[in-house]
Amino acid sequence: MQEKENKMKNITYVNLTLAFELSYILFQNKELNISYALTGSTKTITVPHVTRARRILHTAKPYLFIAPAVLLASVFCWIPAAKGFIESFITVNQAGSIVGFAGFSNYRILFSDKAFLNSLKVTAVFVLLFVPLNTFLTLFAASLTRRKSRLSFVPEYLFFSPVAVSLSAYSLLFREIFRGKASVINRILGISAPWLTDPAGAMITLAVLGVFLDFGIDYILLMCAFRSLDKDVLDAARVDGAGGRRLFFDIELPMVRETVLVTVFLALKDALLISAPIIILTEGGPFRSTETIMFYYYVEAFRSGNRAVQNALSSLVLTIAATAMTVFHLSRRRKKS
Amino acid sequence: MKNRKKRKRVIRRPVDTFKYIIRKVLLLLMAVIVTFPLFYMIVSSFFTPKEFSRLSIWPSSFVWANYAKALGHRHFGSYVLNSIGTSALAAVIRTAVIVSAAFAFTHLRFKGKTVILTALILTLFVPQEAILYQNYRTVASLGLIDTWAGIISTSLFSAAQMLLLMGSFHAIGKEPYDAARIDGATDIRYIWNILVPLSAPAVITVMIQTLITVFNSYLWPLLVTNRPASRTIQVGITMLGFAESGDIGAQMAALVIVTVPFLIVLAFTKKRIQTALIRR
Numbered sequence: 001m002q003e004k005e006n007k008m009k010n011i012t013y014v015n016l017t018l019a020f021e022l023s024y025i026l027f028q029n030k031e032l033n034i035s036y037a038l039t040g041s042t043k044t045i046t047v048p049h050v051t052r053a054r055r056i057l058h059t060a061k062p063y064l065f066i067a068p069a070v071l072l073a074s075v076f077c078w079i080p081a082a083k084g085f086i087e088s089f090i091t092v093n094q095a096g097s098i099v100g101f102a103g104f105s106n107y108r109i110l111f112s113d114k115a116f117l118n119s120l121k122v123t124a125v126f127v128l129l130f131v132p133l134n135t136f137l138t139l140f141a142a143s144l145t146r147r148k149s150r151l152s153f154v155p156e157y158l159f160f161s162p163v164a165v166s167l168s169a170y171s172l173l174f175r176e177i178f179r180g181k182a183s184v185i186n187r188i189l190g191i192s193a194p195w196l197t198d199p200a201g202a203m204i205t206l207a208v209l210g211v212f213l214d215f216g217i218d219y220i221l222l223m224c225a226f227r228s229l230d231k232d233v234l235d236a237a238r239v240d241g242a243g244g245r246r247l248f249f250d251i252e253l254p255m256v257r258e259t260v261l262v263t264v265f266l267a268l269k270d271a272l273l274i275s276a277p278i279i280i281l282t283e284g285g286p287f288r289s290t291e292t293i294m295f296y297y298y299v300e301a302f303r304s305g306n307r308a309v310q311n312a313l314s315s316l317v318l319t320i321a322a323t324a325m326t327v328f329h330l331s332r333r334r335k336k337s
Numbered sequence: 338m339k340n341r342k343k344r345k346r347v348i349r350r351p352v353d354t355f356k357y358i359i360r361k362v363l364l365l366l367m368a369v370i371v372t373f374p375l376f377y378m379i380v381s382s383f384f385t386p387k388e389f390s391r392l393s394i395w396p397s398s399f400v401w402a403n404y405a406k407a408l409g410h411r412h413f414g415s416y417v418l419n420s421i422g423t424s425a426l427a428a429v430i431r432t433a434v435i436v437s438a439a440f441a442f443t444h445l446r447f448k449g450k451t452v453i454l455t456a457l458i459l460t461l462f463v464p465q466e467a468i469l470y471q472n473y474r475t476v477a478s479l480g481l482i483d484t485w486a487g488i489i490s491t492s493l494f495s496a497a498q499m500l501l502l503m504g505s506f507h508a509i510g511k512e513p514y515d516a517a518r519i520d521g522a523t524d525i526r527y528i529w530n531i532l533v534p535l536s537a538p539a540v541i542t543v544m545i546q547t548l549i550t551v552f553n554s555y556l557w558p559l560l561v562t563n564r565p566a567s568r569t570i571q572v573g574i575t576m577l578g579f580a581e582s583g584d585i586g587a588q589m590a591a592l593v594i595v596t597v598p599f600l601i602v603l604a605f606t607k608k609r610i611q612t613a614l615i616r617r
Contacts, residue, residue, distance in 0.1 A: 059447070061445065061524070062441045062445040062446070062447035062450075063447065065437045065438060065440060065441035065445065065524075066437070066438045066441045066442070066453060068433075068434040068437065068438070068493075068494075069434050069435065069437070069438035069457060069494050069499065070438075070453065070456075070457070072434065072493050072494035073456070073457050073460050073494055073496070075475060076468075076472055076475070076490060076491045076493075076494070077460045077463050077468070078456070078460070078463075079471075079475075080468040080471030080472050080474075080475060081463050081467075081468050081471070083471050084467075084468060084470075084471050137367075140363075140367065141367050141371070144360065144363060144364045144367060145364070153607075155364055155367075155368050156607070156611075157603070157604065157607060158368045158371060158372050159367075159368070159371055160603065160607055161371075161372065161375060161600060161603060162371065163603065164596060164599035164600045164602070164603045165374075165375065165596050165599070166552075166553040166555070166571055166595065166596070166599075167553060167555050167571070168555045168571045168572070168574055168575050169378075169571075169574070169592045169595060169596050170374065171575075172574065172575060172580075172588065172592060173374045173377065173378050173589075173592065174374070175580075176377075176381070176580075176585060176588075176589075177374060177377060182390075182392065183392070184377060184392050184394065186392075187392040187394070188394070212371075212374065215371065220610065220611070220614065221614065224611060224614035224615045227611075227615045228614075228615050244353075244356060269464070273464055273466045273467075275466065275556065276555045276556040276559075279556070279559070280555075280575050294466050297466075297467075297469075297470075298469070298556075301469065301470040301473075302470070302473075302560065310470050311470075314467050314468060314469075314470065314471070317464070317466075317467040318463060318464075318467045318468070321462065321463070321464050321467060322462045322463070325461070325462045326462070
């Protein structure tokens with residue numbers, strides 16, 4: 001790194017004076033023309049031609065650099081979002097061709113579907129179960145390891161390790177550990193809960209799985225937030241007699257509020273959009289008890305091929321997500337200023 | 338050092354010993370809960386079918402039969418190959434796309450810059466899950482079902498990572514760029530020889546993040562692959578068929594094979610991630 005920097009500096013210094021004029025002429029064609037014109041050189045008849053090509057290239061260059069990004073963002077984000085939004089107001093037949101303008105009838109169909117209304121309820125229950133549980137447990141683990149010590153890297157690693165486990169691995173593991181009355185978890189806890197074979201049990205299992213999926217990243221964010229706190233402030237509080245609990249609740253916790261807010265928001269987003277773990281863990285069951293909005297969307301779009309419902313739901317989720325994120329960002333910005 | 342020790346002793350009161358023990362017990366309990374699924378995954382990969390039905394938590398013998406079965410699965414090799422291939426390809430392409438865009442936004446002046454940048458950043462407000470079906474249709478109409486291109490297509494751009502790189506490029510400033518231009522270096526050469534080496538930490542972060550995200554993605558690869566041989570490991574691992582035939586041990590062995598490399602990588606990168614996150 002250092003060597004490269006030095007090398008770069010050297011190149012700059014050596015060549016700066018010598019190359020300045022030449023490169024300036026090479027790069028700034030516009031000025032070149034003007035200087036030729038000023039000096040009255042008449043042998044520049046062919047130059048404007050080259051210059052024009054170069055100038056076009058020069059103007060086009062920034063766009064060439066951003067073209068791949070813009071293309072990808074359009075093809076896989078803006079166009080599908082816009083298409084879904086437009087198509088949600090259109091009636092499409094089985095073959096996929098447009099039949100007519102539908103107004104809000106697609107949304108009406110969606111909201112009259114009992115399965116959709118059920119999925120709204122299921123998602124609400126999941127959010128209420130998962131978000132507080134996740135926030136509490138990650139904050140708890142982070143607060144337990146907020147002081148650095150000689151051996152703290154061991155619990156740190158253990159609490160961080162869930163990030164190394166993929167979604168499908170955790171889902172498959174939970175399917176086995178919580179498989180029903182005769183399950184490992186029951187043996188260890190000494191109870192006989194029905195877990196995945198029962199609607200309420202399946203929901204609890206799903207919430208616990210959700211915590212494991214988010215635990216690692218939330219933990220490391222919170223733990224690092226605690227460690228980033230100003231040592232002088234903490235020492236001052238200690239000198240003033242704030243110890244243990246008071247120090248934590250009155251000083252440290254309010255100081256990491258921002259990070260807690262971020263993890264809560266991430267948890268909220270994950271909870272509202274959860275679908276993949278359900279596909280592996282419960283398939284929406286038993287008795288549609290874990291069929292969340294996005295799982296319903298997945299089933300309608302890819303298994304039933306229900307276009308009307310799928311586009312309406314997609315637009316609905318997009319609108320809600322965009323609104324929620326705008327609100328979140330605005331509230332954060334306001335707090336900062 | 339001596340001073341600090343002394344101060345600690347002064348501050349710690351006798352009550353604290355009790356609190357200290359409670360804290361350690363809670364810590365241990367929490368650690369046990371968090372690591373239990375991983376622990377169970379590893380021990381049960383040595384179980385016989387009988388031990389699963391007996392709900393054991395420790396294997397009677399450490400035999401590698403389950404691992405042999407998992408590795409001997411007809412498609413296991415292609416699952417792993419597909420996962421490594423797609424994640425590496427996605428990491429390289431995404432980094433190239435983002436570096437070039439971030440360079441243009443930080444170093445060049447052009448019309449419509451703010452508008453385009455805002456439009457790109459606003460993609461953060463569109464959750465991929467909500468446009469799953471439309472994206473699937475695009476990929477299907479491009480004939481990319483069952484291809485690596487189809488699997489990586491939706492993860493080749495990330496506005497969040499572009500912002501990260503822009504921050505890093507901005508910190509370098511424009512002086513090296515002006516100097517390089519005066520020396521006659523083209524933009525591409527400047528990016529490759531100066532900009533990327535100077536912001537190596539950010540660029541590597543983007544690459545690793547992409548690698549892990551694509552490697553671990555489940556829903557999208559599930560949708561765009563139909564043939565068993567073109568599935569990624571995250572999708573394939575749920576379709577090995579071991580659990581269905583009562584061979585859960587082989588299923589667990591497959592999970593261990595997929596997870597342990599990441600646990601090892603994590604042990605080496607944990608400190609780096611931590612220092613990056615702790616602001617002092």
